Amino acid sequence: MGLRVGLDFGTSNSGVALYRDDQVQLLPIDADSVLPEVVKSILYITRDYQHYIGQQAVQLYYRHNVGRLRRYVPKKAGEIEYRGADMYYVRDVYVYVDELQPGRLLQYLKTALRRAGGPAGYAGTQVFERYYYVADLLQLFLAALKRRAEALLGEEITAVTLGRPVKFSDQPELDRQAEETLRQAALQAGFADASFELEPVAAALYYEKSLHQPQNALIFDFGGGTLDLAVLRLGDPRQRQIYASGGVSVAGSDFDRAIIQKRLLPHFGLGRVIQQPELLELLHTIPDWIALPELSTPQNRYHLEQAIQAGVAPARLRTLQSLIFNDLAFSFYNQVEAAKMLLSSQGAAVIELKEGGIDLWELYTRLQFEQDIQEHQEAIEQVLLDTLAASGLRPGQIDAVVKTGGSSNIPAFTRMLGRIFGAQKVVASNTFSSVVAGLAIKASQG
Amino acid sequence: MITPDKIEEWIQEVAERPDSAASILRLIANRLGELASRNEELLEENILLRSGKRVEEYESRIAHLEYQLDLLKRHFGGELPEAAAAALEDAQLATSQATISVLGYDIHGRVYRLELPSEDLVSESALGRLDGELIPDGVPARLLAAPSLEELLFIFTSGRIAARPVSSIPFYGSSPDRGAPEEVPAAPIPVEPRLGEMLACLAPVSRLPLAQFFVQISRKGCLKKINAAMAQSILANHYIGTGIKSAPDQTFELALCGNADRLALVSREGYLLCLSAKDLPFAVEEVMRLGNSDHLVAALVLPPRASLLIMTQIGKVIHRADESLEIAPSLRSKGQPVFSPSRREQGVRVVGAAAVNEDDWGVALHRDGQLSLHAVKDLFGSGALDVHGELLAFAGLRAPLS
Secondary structure, three states: OOEEEEEEEOOOEEEEEEEEOOEEEEOOOOOOOOOOOOEEOOEEEEOOOOEEEHHHHHHHHHHHHOOOOOOEEEEEEEEEEEEEOOEEEEEEEEEEEEOOOOEEEEOOHHHHHHOOOOOOOOOEEEEOOEEEEHHHHHHHHHHHHHHHHHHHHOOOEEEEEEEEOOOOOOOHHHHHHHHHHHHHHHHHOOOOEEEEEEHHHHHHHHHHOOOOOOEEEEEEEEOOOOEEEEEEEEOOHHHOEEEEEEEEOOOHHHHHHHHHHHHHHHHHOEOOEOOOHHHHHHHHHOOOOOOHHHHOOHHHHHHHHHHHHOOOOHHHHHHHHHHHHOOOHHHHHHHHHHHHHHOOOOOEEEEEEOOOOOOEEEEEEHHHHHHHOHHHHHHHHHHHHHHHHHHOOOHHHOOEEEEEOHHHHOHHHHHHHHHHHOHHHEEEOOOOOHHHHHHHHHHHOO | OOOHHHHHHHHHHHHHOOOHHHHHHHHHHHHHHHHHHHHHHHHHHHHHHHHOHHHHHHHHHHHHHHHHHHHHHHHHOOOOOHHHHHHHHHHHHHHHOOEEEEEEEOOOOOEEEEEEEOOOOOOOEEEEEEEOOOOHHHOOOEEEEEEOOOEEEEEEOOOEEEEEEHHHOOOEEOEOOOEOOOOEEOEOOOOOOOOOOOEEEEEEOOOHHHOOEEEEEEOOOEEEEEEHHHHHHHHHHOEOOOOOOOOOOOEEEEEEEOOOOEEEEEEOOOEEEEEEHHHOOOOOEEOEOOOOOOOEEEEEEEOOOOEEEEEEOOOEEEEEOHHHOOOOOOOOEOOEEOOOHHHHHOOOOEEEEEEEOOOOEEEEEEOOOEEEEEEHHHHHHHOEOOOOOOEEEEEEEOOOOO
C-alpha cells in the first residue's frame, strides 16, 4: 500500500508533506531553493516539450531567455470575412510568431484554475505547436511534485489530500468545476485517490496540534493568490467545529501589481507619453508580466524606436524597450516582490532593476506601500468582519487569531488583526508550511 | 527618479516610524555613491569623445570586423575583393594539405579512426581492416568521413551529448606511400556511455554557425527541428533530448541544415523520403511510416545539385539524381521504394547512403572489417562494388575544397 501525503498547491508556492509517527515531515522538494520545502508554483515548458518546475524552471528560463535572439515569422492564424461594396471578401490573418522562442514560463497556475470555468473562461494556452488545457498544465506540475516526493521518500505515493481555497469562485458551479479540474489533474498525475480540504482548515489542523485545551480560533491564511478565512472550534478533535469560512481573491500578487501601477510606470514613460495609444497600451500591460513577453513584436519595436527618435521620453522608453525585448519582466516582478517582502521587516526598501541597460531605482517605504494597498485593506477587513459575523461569534469570543501564508507577515494586516481582536491573540503559524502540514495530517486520517 | 512628492513621502515615513530613517539614509547614500561613480564614467567618456580617441577606437574596430568578414568569405566561397586573391591561394594550399578522417563507431562508444591525405586518393583501394566486434548486440558499426579538423558531437540514446575534436581521437595513417595498416584497433573510448545509454551517432558540427537548425532523427522515422540559436544552451547543458516519441525507438542521427535544404531519409528495407527542411516540425513527430521490421539507415541533408547514392549490402549502387528527388507533399508518408518488392523479398537491404557529386568518394565497411575507398564516378559507372561477404556500412567522403 502506498503513502498518503498532503499537497499544498499554492498560487505562488507549493509543498508536499507526510504525517507519520505523530510527526509532520515537510519534504525538501526543491533542493535548489533557499527553502527546500517550498517550491515555486512555476512551470517552464521548452520548445521540445520538456517541462521543469520550481527553481529549476526559473534558472532555465533565465538561461534560455535573457538577452536571446528573436526572429519573427508570420504564421497564419485564420481568416476573416468582411463585406465590402456588394460582396463578401475573405482575408487571411497572420500573427507574428517568434520562432526562436526557447520556452514558455507559466506562473499563477492556480489563478488560471479559478478563471477556467464558464463559457468565457480561460481554457488553456498554446505552447508552440501544442495546446495545453488548464488541467494539462496542472497535471504536469503535480506529476513533477509527485515524482520528486517519491524519490525523496523511496516509496510510492498513492493518495493525496490537496488544499483548496474557501472559494475558487463566487459562483458555486464554477467553484465545483475548478475543484473537479484539480482532482482530474491529480488523478492524471498518477495519484490513485485525491481528496480535498479547505486551506484554512488544514492550517487549523496543524495549529491544533499545539493546543492543550479547546478554543475558538480564526485562521487568517493569506497567500499569493487569495485570502482564506475560517472560524473554528479547535483543541478537541471529537468536538471540532467549523463555524464559518470565507475568502476573497486578493493577495500578494495584487499588491505587486498595485506597486507597479502606482509607483513604477513613470520609470517607463507614463506621464511623458501622452498621445501615442500604442505606447500607452504597452505601458498599461507592464503590471501583467505574463503578457509582457507577448509584446516583443516587430511592430512594437518600431513604435518604440519611432518615439525614441522623435525624442518622446527617450531614456524611459529605452527602459521599456529593454524590459520587453530582453525578457526582463520576470526579473522585474521578482524585484518588486522582494522589496515588498522586505517592507514587512523594515521601513524602507529599494526596488531595483539593473539588467539589459536598465537602471531602475525606486526607494519605497512601508507608508507608501500601505497607502497603495489601502483599497485592498478595506476589502479584506470587510470580508474578515463578514466571516466573523457568519460564525455567530464576537471578536471577544475568539481566543486566537492564527495567521499563515506569505502575505500574513505584512504589518498592516497584523495591526488590523490586533486592533479587532487584541494584539495578544494574534499568533503566527509556520508562514509557508502550516497548510501543507495540516493537509498531511488530514491525509493520514484517510 | 526622485521627485519632491516622493521626498515628502519619505519624510512622512520617518515621522511615522523614526526607525526607518537609518535605512532610508543608507539606501539613498548607496544610490548617491553609485550615481557619483556613474557620473565620473560619463565624464571620462565625454573627454574621449571630444578628443576624438573614441572615434579612432571605433574605426579600428570596424577595420578589424571587415577583415574578419573577408576571412569568412574566403573560407565559405563568397564574393572576394581582388586584393584578397593571394591570401585565398595560401588558404587553399593550407586546406588542401589537410587530412580526412574515416571513423567507424559502434553503439558501445568504440571509435576507430583512420586518417587519409585529402589528395592522391586511389579508387578501389583498401584502407585497412577494423579489428573488433563489428556487429555488437546485432547493431552494425557505422561510418563517418570528415575533415580531421572537424568537431564531433557524440549523441547518446539518453539525449546526452558531448563534443570532441576529431583530432583528439588516436588514429592510424593510410597513404599510397605507406600502404594500408593491416589491422586498425579501436581507439580508447573517447566518451564513455553511461549506464543504460548507447552511442547513437557522431555528428560533425563545425558548420554550426552557418546552420539554422539541428534536425534530430530517430531510428523509427520521427524527427524534430531545433533552432541553431539554442546551440549554446544545448552544448552547455550537454543535453539535446532523446528525439523520440516512445521507447524502444532511439535517436539515430543529428544533422545541421538551413531552411532551403532538403533532408533525405533512407530505410533498411529500401524506402526513400525526401523532405523540405522548412516544413519539418519543431515537436517530435513521426514523419516516415516504417514497417515493424524496418528502420532508418541514413538520414542526410542534401546540398543543392547533389545526387543521392544508396548502397545495398550486396554492393549494388542505386543512384537518384538531384532532379529526380521529389519533396514529399506531406509528412507521415511511407516514402518511395528504391528497389522492387521482389528484390526486397530476396533479402536485399540498404546499408547506407550519401549525398554526393561526381568528384566525391565513398567508403564502405565490409563484413570482414575491411574498409575500401571508391570514387563516386566509378561507382556510378560500374553500378556496384566488390564485396567481401557483405557490406555493413557506407558513407560519403568529400575532400576539403573538392
